[in-house]
Amino acid sequence: MSSSASEPMTPAQRAIWAIVCLSILVIVVVRSFIGDGMGRVYVEPKPMDFVAEVTTSTENASESTTSWKQVSTVEFDAYVSANGYTNTISWTEYDQVPPRAYFAQEAAGGGSIVLSWPRTIGLWLAAFFTLAIFSFLYRDNPFYKFAESVVVGVSAGYWMVVGFWDTIVPNLLQRLMPVFSKDYLTPGMELPPGGFDPTNLVFLIPLVLGIMLVGRLLPKCGWLSLWPLAFIVGTMAGLRMVGYIESDILSQTKETVIPLYVQGENTSSNFMMIWSTIWASLAQILLVIGVLACLVYFFFSVEHKGAVGKTARVGIWYLMITFGAAFGFTVMGRIALLAARVEFLFDDWMWLIDPMQQREFISASVGLLF
Amino acid sequence: MIRMLENLDRRWIFLAMALCVSVPILVIGLTGVTFPETPTPLAEAFFDEVDRAGEANGRRANVLIALDYDPASAGELSPMSLSLVNQCAQKGHRMYFISLWPVGPQMIEESIDKVIKRFYPDLVYGQDYVNLGFKAGSEQVIKVMGIDLTTEFRTDVEGTMLSQIPMMEGITSLEDFDLIAEISAGYPGSKEWVLYAATQYDIPLVSGMTGVQAPQNYPYYPTQLKGLLGAIKGAAEYEFIVNDYVREARVRSILAANGIDEETSLGLSKQLDQISTWTTSAEAASMSPAAKAELIDVATGATPGEFLEGQRRMGPQLFAHLLMVLLIILGNLVFFAQRRRGGSA
Amino acid sequence: MQILTRSIPLFITAVAGIVMILSAFFPYTSDWGKFAGQFFNILAAFAFVLGGGNLLKLHLKKISDQRPGWAYSGVVLVCFIVTLFVGLLKIGAYPNPTYPSVHFGGETQGSGSMFWWFYEYAFKPLTSTMFAMLAFYVASAAFRAFRAKNFEAILLLGTAFVVLLGRTFAGVLATGWIPPDSAFSGLRLENLSVYVMQVFNTAGTRAIMIGIALGIASTSMKILLGIDRSFLGSGD
Incomplete structure (x- = not known):
């Protein structure tokens, strides 16, 4: 029985596949020119403006603390025209809105909602990646290989970043370098009395073990990682032994005596x-x-x-x-x-269906197609 | 025919599968029609457990919601998460979101944006729900949370210390939660929560999980796992129950706000199609026209698309399953034909 | 060297494991377990760094050796480094409105940042499509591999049919004519699939579960006693 996908095909089969691919392409092209088009993302800008409020200590005039107050755009403009941009911080946040909000705005004659080019390009890129991966079903090809390489690179980077910001910073750096962490990384944290809690020095142990673990990457230093590895294996063995005996042996046996x-x-x-x-x-x-x-x-x-x-x-x-x-x-x-x-x-991409009622304005026109 | 099947290029099977999935999606997307669901006891148990969380302690329940999955499994699991948050928000439970998966915070963010911010804008961050984010360490995170949660989760995702978050008051370990509701895509997931939280601390645990995991977790039900949602079918069933519950609860709250007695309210919430007629009766005379319009809208209006995701996906599921059955039968026909000819299988 | 590569690691393993076991039984020792768990979790985060480093090393070598497909290694590295760069430096992330002056104070994965963009438009479509592909391969496998060769295989196929049909509307269509209150309602496919799952599947899985748990418990014991040293590598 033939099972290989790379087996040569008959000209008739080739023709059918060409028709399938061409149909998809035609649908995309036609779809993009019908009604309100397809694959766009809209955002609503939200200005975030802050001005500094400097409070001088009543006891010591040289001691002052700066706090930031969020102000409206009008207040911000007034402040800037009087004092300039020093002691101000501002940025714009963009909230994604459904396309129907943009259509409604256009119908009403204008508003703040705009097309987001980065997100629209992203959406088309996401569609490209999706199709690139699916293209492997036909046969291995450079598009698939490219998409595969992107996923490997992005995932590794993603996990590293999340591991750093979500675990290493709050659970290690906040304990070992509280003042630095509060000033530069996690301003919301509370400093322990005196700025440092000596009992947290115990967290030097995972820091050292962590560095030893990464030391595996250095030539001839592979043995360094054996210590943290031993710790990982030991704690896991201890935890699992108790957990599995209690849950999967004792409880499950009990559940069978019925x-x-x-x-x-x-x-x-x-x-x-x-x-x-x-x-x-x-x-x-x-x-x-x-x-x-x-x-x-x-x-x-x-x-x-x-x-x-x-x-x-x-x-x-x-x-x-x-x-x-x-x-x-x-x-x-x-x-x-x-x-x-x-x-x-x-x-999201072709705007052929609208189950979330994101584009109410066009759903009727798309319905006419079928 | 058999000869043709014997030499069938697998790309034709791929094309058949693509059609079986995409055509129903298009049809359901355009018509909005979904198949009716009949909830199984496991989905009902899941709903009931979430519904009665905190009752024993006579307080607003603290529900730990662990979303341990990533986009790769979101197709199966995100309908469960959305409905879970929908039920908890409607019921008034306090929601504590965490994740043991690095990409989990995005799943949490998505659930909060799609459900809480859109349908429950009155809920306040830090008082009604909090996002504690991701921690590395898999089951060891559960272990530490069982002893002292605040040493592991020191801040929420925005970097605010837990001591400054009002709803964290009195929460020191897993035992302070009335229920753990977990949505799982693998390791770490439902098994780890069963082993190191539910069994060890005897905390009620309900879990929604992927199709791959579900059969492996059935033995835990109903003792160690109080409710189980398996794959998209479990999601669709649960979604169906929650949508009904939310609609009934909203109808009852509108009726209560307009001074309608409890008995009438209860009766009406079970017969939503009668509400339009009821509003013209003398019993509804005390209600303003605006209140009546709102009541009819809540009782008979369309369910938001977000809460039909699972039920919509049961359409492609049906045709794809039929294709699978057909493929297995055809494959066996080929096999038996070959065997009759004395060929190798 | 033997002390550094064998004795000390074995000692660490035993102590760490015993601490975890004791902390489950004695409340007084639960704090030890807490510390061991916290250390483990921090190490788990370092493991992500190790994973990234390994990837870097592997692909740099592939590029320097100009092995076939080395250009794709270049794509891996560029994506890795760019994601790392925008994520660690929180490029484009909105600051925390309570502390607007601290650049790093904002949410790492919050929508709008470049890191979020990489997640939303690269990581998410790519990983989910990779998994979605399995639907096609499982169909192909169903056609080629599931053969009713003997009684056992028939049982497997029969159960698969009951589950596949019973867990969709097909079950209702096929056996919906059996009245739900009748004595034969258990034969409705949707009810049959529940029965199969709760009785036969539960029994089989439970036995597998007990077997695996016994294996894990004994392996753990061997590791803690230093009998199983395979994790320390060869040379013993």
Whole structure:
């Protein structure tokens, strides 16, 4: 049976694939010229203006503290025209808004909502990446390889940044360098009395171990990482041993020691009560038999012959049903992920569907297409 | 025919799958019609557990919401997160968001933006919900949170110390939460929460998870895991229950605000299609026209698209599953034909 | 050297593990467990740095050796360095309005920053599409690999059918004619799939779970006692 995707195709097959690709291209091109077009992102600018308020200490005139007050644009302009830009901070935040807000604004004759070029380019790039990855289904190609390389680079960078800002800064630097952290990194933190808590010196241990771990990258210093590795393995082993024994051995065993007779819930008639009792009790009996049979199957110290062999075979049946269920659920999950990507292409990029009512103005015109 | 199937290029299977997924999405997207859902006991248990969180302590519940997933699994899991936040916000629970996945904070941000900021703008950050962000360390983070949460999560994502956040008062460890609601895409995820939080500290835990994980977590239900949502089907069922609940709760709150007695309110909330007629009756005479219009809108208006994501995805799911069944049958036809000819499988 | 590469690491492993075990049983020692856990979590963040460093080293070598596809290594490195740069320096991130004068005081992943842009328009579409691709391969595998060769395989396929159909509206369409209150309502596909999951799947998975847990507990014990030293590498 042929299974290779790279196998040469007949000219007819090639033609069909060319038609499929061309159709997608035509839909995109046509779609971009119909109605309100496609793939644009709108934002609403929100000016953030601050002016400094310097408070001088009543006891010591040379001591002063600066606090920042957020002001409206009008107040800010007035302040700047009087005092200049010193002692001011301002930036603009952009909140993404649904395209319908922009259309409504245009219909009303103007407003502050504008097209965001960075986000619009980003959206088209996201669509390109999505299609580039999908292109692998046809065959391996440079677009796919490029997209694959981007994901590797961006992910590694992403994790490193998040690890630094979300864990190393608050959990290590804030403890070892509180004043520096407060001044430059996390101004919202509270300084311990005296500016430093000596008990936090214990956090030099993970710092040193962390540096040793990274030392693995240096030539001939690989052994340095054995200490932090030993710590990681040790703590994990200790934690898991207790956790698994308590949860997966003791609790799960307890859950299997259950009453085999269960009163049915359906009491609409005598027959239904007996019937539902049989079903409910059967479930319990099958459950207990199943667990025991599977455990017998896993018990390899005894040869699977005679009664043990037969029980083990029942165990295999249970396991097969388990794997079948796992397969069904896995399929279900994978398809949902694909559906989400297709929704992205149809909704965010091509504006073909509008389930979130983001572009009410155009949904009618798109509907006419079909 | 069999010969053709034997030599079938897998790209045709890919194309069939693409069509089975994209055509229903287009049709559902344009018509807005979804398949009806019948919630299974597991989804109902999930909802009930979130619903009664905090009741035993007679206070507003503290719910720890751990969103342990990334965009790769968001297709299955984000409908669960949105509905979970929707239910908690409507119920008035305090929400503490965390994540054990580096990309989790983005998932939290998305849930807050799509649900709280859009549909519950009255909720106040720091009083009703807080985003504590991500911490590296997987299950060890859970372990430390069980002993002392504030040493691990020192600040929220904006860098504000926990001591300055009003809703963090009295929260020192996992045991101060009435419920842990977790949405999981793998490791670290539901299993770790079961092992190191639910079992160890006996804290009620409900979890929504990917299709890959769901079968592996069934043995924990109902003791160690009080509710389980598996894959997009679980998401759609839960979404369905929560949408009904939110609609009923809103109808009842409008009726209560207009002085309608509890019994009538309860009856009406169960028969939403009757509300339009009821507003013309003498019982509704005390309500203003604006209140009546609002009531009819809440009772019969369209559900926002954000809260139908899971149910919409059940459309492509149906056709793709049918394709899978068909493919397995065709594959076996080929297999048996080959076997009859004495060829190798 | 033996002391540095064997004895001390084994000692660290044993102490760290015992601390974690003790902290689960004695309230007095829970603080030790807390510190060990915190140290671990900080090390986990350092592991991200190690991962990034490894990637850098690997691809730099690939480029310097001009191995096939080295240009793609260049793409990896550029993306890695740019993401790192915009993320660590919080380029374009909005400052925290309470402390507007501190550049680094704002949210790292907040929308609007360049780091967020990389997430939203590169990381998110790429990772999610990579996983979405599996839907196609699982379909192809279903056509080629699932064969009803024997009774066990039939059980597997039958369960897969029940789950695939029972967990969608197909189940309702196929067996919806069975009255929900009748004695045979359990045969409706949607109910059958629940029964299969809660009885057969639970039994099978529970047995696997107990088996794995026994394995983890014994491996952990061997690690803590220094019997299993494989994590320290070869040479022992």
